[in-house]
Amino acid sequence: MSEAHEILEVSGLSVDYVLPQGEIRAVDDVSFTVDRGEFLGIVGESGCGKSTLLFAVAQLLASPAHLAAGTVTFKGANLVGLTDKQLSAVRWRDLSVVMQSAMNALNPVKSIGAQFKDALQAHGKPSKQEIATRSAEVMRMVGIDPVHLKSYPHQLSGGMRQRSMIAMAMLFTPDLIIMDEPTSALDVVAQRALMMQIKELQQTYGFAVIFVTHDMSLISHFSDRLMVMYAGQIDELGATRTIFDRPLHPYTQGLLEAFPSIHGPRVPLKGIPGNPPDMALVPAGCRFHPRCPHAIERCTAIAPDLYPVDGDLVRCLRRKDGTLPDDPGAHLAQDGSVTL
Amino acid sequence: MTELLRAEHLTRHFKIGGIMSRRTLHAVDDVTFSIGEREIVALAGESGSGKSTIARVLARVYKPTSGEVYFEDKPLSAIRSRRDGLRYSSLVPMVFQDPFASINPVFRVQHGILRIFKLHRPELPARQRPEEAARVFGVVGLSTDMLQRFPYELSGGQRQRVGFAQALAMRPKLILADEPVSMLDVSIRIGLLNLMAKLRDEEGVSILYITHDIASARYVADRLIVMYAGQIAESGPIEDVLTTPKHPYTQLLLSAVPDPMAPLSQVTDRGEPPKVVDPAPGCRFRWRCPLAIEECSAVTPVPAELLPGHEVACHVAQTGADVRAFAS
Numbered sequence: 001m002s003e004a005h006e007i008l009e010v011s012g013l014s015v016d017y018v019l020p021q022g023e024i025r026a027v028d029d030v031s032f033t034v035d036r037g038e039f040l041g042i043v044g045e046s047g048c049g050k051s052t053l054l055f056a057v058a059q060l061l062a063s064p065a066h067l068a069a070g071t072v073t074f075k076g077a078n079l080v081g082l083t084d085k086q087l088s089a090v091r092w093r094d095l096s097v098v099m100q101s102a103m104n105a106l107n108p109v110k111s112i113g114a115q116f117k118d119a120l121q122a123h124g125k126p127s128k129q130e131i132a133t134r135s136a137e138v139m140r141m142v143g144i145d146p147v148h149l150k151s152y153p154h155q156l157s158g159g160m161r162q163r164s165m166i167a168m169a170m171l172f173t174p175d176l177i178i179m180d181e182p183t184s185a186l187d188v189v190a191q192r193a194l195m196m197q198i199k200e201l202q203q204t205y206g207f208a209v210i211f212v213t214h215d216m217s218l219i220s221h222f223s224d225r226l227m228v229m230y231a232g233q234i235d236e237l238g239a240t241r242t243i244f245d246r247p248l249h250p251y252t253q254g255l256l257e258a259f260p261s262i263h264g265p266r267v268p269l270k271g272i273p274g275n276p277p278d279m280a281l282v283p284a285g286c287r288f289h290p291r292c293p294h295a296i297e298r299c300t301a302i303a304p305d306l307y308p309v310d311g312d313l314v315r316c317l318r319r320k321d322g323t324l325p326d327d328p329g330a331h332l333a334q335d336g337s338v339t340l
Numbered sequence: 341m342t343e344l345l346r347a348e349h350l351t352r353h354f355k356i357g358g359i360m361s362r363r364t365l366h367a368v369d370d371v372t373f374s375i376g377e378r379e380i381v382a383l384a385g386e387s388g389s390g391k392s393t394i395a396r397v398l399a400r401v402y403k404p405t406s407g408e409v410y411f412e413d414k415p416l417s418a419i420r421s422r423r424d425g426l427r428y429s430s431l432v433p434m435v436f437q438d439p440f441a442s443i444n445p446v447f448r449v450q451h452g453i454l455r456i457f458k459l460h461r462p463e464l465p466a467r468q469r470p471e472e473a474a475r476v477f478g479v480v481g482l483s484t485d486m487l488q489r490f491p492y493e494l495s496g497g498q499r500q501r502v503g504f505a506q507a508l509a510m511r512p513k514l515i516l517a518d519e520p521v522s523m524l525d526v527s528i529r530i531g532l533l534n535l536m537a538k539l540r541d542e543e544g545v546s547i548l549y550i551t552h553d554i555a556s557a558r559y560v561a562d563r564l565i566v567m568y569a570g571q572i573a574e575s576g577p578i579e580d581v582l583t584t585p586k587h588p589y590t591q592l593l594l595s596a597v598p599d600p601m602a603p604l605s606q607v608t609d610r611g612e613p614p615k616v617v618d619p620a621p622g623c624r625f626r627w628r629c630p631l632a633i634e635e636c637s638a639v640t641p642v643p644a645e646l647l648p649g650h651e652v653a654c655h656v657a658q659t660g661a662d663v664r665a666f667a668s
Contacts, residue, residue, distance in 0.1 A: 189596040190595040221598075
């Protein structure tokens with residue numbers, strides 16, 4: 001893709017939490033781009049920094065979190081360092097955010113329609129008629145009867161609340177919608193319906209989506225590219241289908257093997273041993289090495305970079321060298337000794 | 341298989357609204373099922389389908405509105421004394437969804453276990469308690485030194501193992517596990533599911549595994565009960581139900597399970613949950629069902645055995661028709 005297609009460029013982004021016991025780096029040197037109309041999935045376990053990253057991109061960080069380094073270039077302008085006033089010109093209009101819990105994100109004492117009106121009036125002076133028309137329009141887009149503009153959040157089901165959040169995010173047909181686990185409170189059927197809806201809207205209106213989730217299988221059919229995060233860093237970044245078919249990082253492999261399936265034979269699964277690290281005590285070397293079945297001594301000492309391998313980016317020393325057990329020729333380590 | 345617990349026509353209603361309100365929420369309606377010895381039964385369904393209400397009735401938190409639960413052929417309504425009540429709760433303990441809220445944060449982890457020995461196993465001499473606690477911790481895969489830790493020092497997966505250790509300390513016959521892995525990280529879940537299978541295979545415990553995650557149910561359970569709007573839609577040996585689902589709702593549920601390795605099935609259903617406040621007779625799934633016939637809006641379907649051990653509450657399926665409401 002050429003530069004002109006890039007709508008968002010995040011470069012060297014780091015976020016620190018300033019706590020009494022010291023600073024904790026929750027997001028560490030993250031760089032990625034999002035193209036116009038692209039669907040980028042970000043997956044990782046709790047505490048891996050995926051939500052913090054998202055907040056940093058949307059410039060929503062609040063104390064004790066603060067941006068330690070990096071730039072967020074959205075449509076050619078760096079969002080970092082902008083004042084709230086400057087940011088509010090961008091928010092809703094060009095970039096909107098859908099939060100995890102619609103129950104908490106919607107104002108419980110205002111009707112849905114009144115909240116839409118607030119957002120619309122934040123950018124310009126639309127007439128009553130314009131507000132009514134646009135509000136009804138976005139409600140229809142997400143498949144809710146516009147009569148529910150008069151409803152209060154508690155009168156709607158969980159799925160409808162999430163869909164009205166998405167409707168609100170689309171009031172100005174932004175170029176980028178950031179979504180933080182918008183489906184995690186829903187049942188599988190409602191979840192699938194919402195995913196199909198998001199994809200359909202995206203194809204119709206051409207906005208880009210950054211979708212954060214802990215459930216890799218959920219976005220397997222919907223995202224174009226996938227970013228796997230572990231302990232505040234990108235572990236793997238590549239085309240979604242490729243990652244599912246041929247995961248390069250041992251952590252991604254472990255995650256994929258941790259999902260039981262409803263199809264195929266019932267096979268015993270192992271998951272990943274151990275627990276995600278405490279971000280105050282990040283392991284030296286590769287951050288995944290204490291849990292990695294393929295870790296060798298080098299992994300405990302050298303912190304790996306993101307290396308390009310087969311068109312993807314992967315943070316694994318052994319993958320870079322081609323010495324992971326599933327690599328061709330892996331039994332021959334670099335020094336010529338044979339490992340199994 | 342020897343039957344351990346049997347629920348017959350179990351019904352639990354809740355009054356809702358103000359004191360003048362006559363509206364009733366039918367959380368569980370006329371539900372009959374059994375759990376055998378050394379069996380993991382998965383109870384699946386969407387939120388509000390009555391799964392947790394059933395667990396709470398089985399744990400004697402709620403009294404049933406009507407119907408009866410038999411444990412080892414004795415009715416729960418016959419439990420009167422505190423002693424019998426304690427005995428039952430030690431045979432049928434619960435493991436909760438949130439491991440961060442279900443362990444007392446001000447005591448060391450061993451406190452809960454030792455207290456269980458004191459309350460529920462008075463025959464165990466006090467000096468043997470630490471040894472037994474260490475044994476129980478070993479079974480759930482925790483090291484003995486964890487006993488001295490405080491809950492905040494443990495990860496979510498370790499805390500949930502403590503939850504199972506507390507249940508196991510009572511020498512239970514049936515563990516009621518209400519969404520025990522849904523709050524844990526994906527990489528940790530499998531370990532807990534493997535632990536549940538181990539408890540069944542090595543300790544001979546039965547488990548009622550309440551979940552909305554069909555794939556994890558298939559991984560550990562022997563039998564599956566699918567709930568919809570307070571009633572059982574379908575039940576049977578889990579592989580049978582998953583390979584030949586007969587109820588349209590089960591088919592819908594299966595078609596919506598995300599599976600990266602399978603092609604994406606088209607689901608048109610919106611996933612709107614049903615209202616179960618003062619429901620009229622008839623099938624509660626009929627508004628979402630593409631196959632609904634006239635009978636469905638008049639008569640509430642009752643589960644009938646269509647294949648060995650495989651019961652379905654659907655008028656269309658019971659006519660012998662090949663039900664294909666939603667492709668998976």
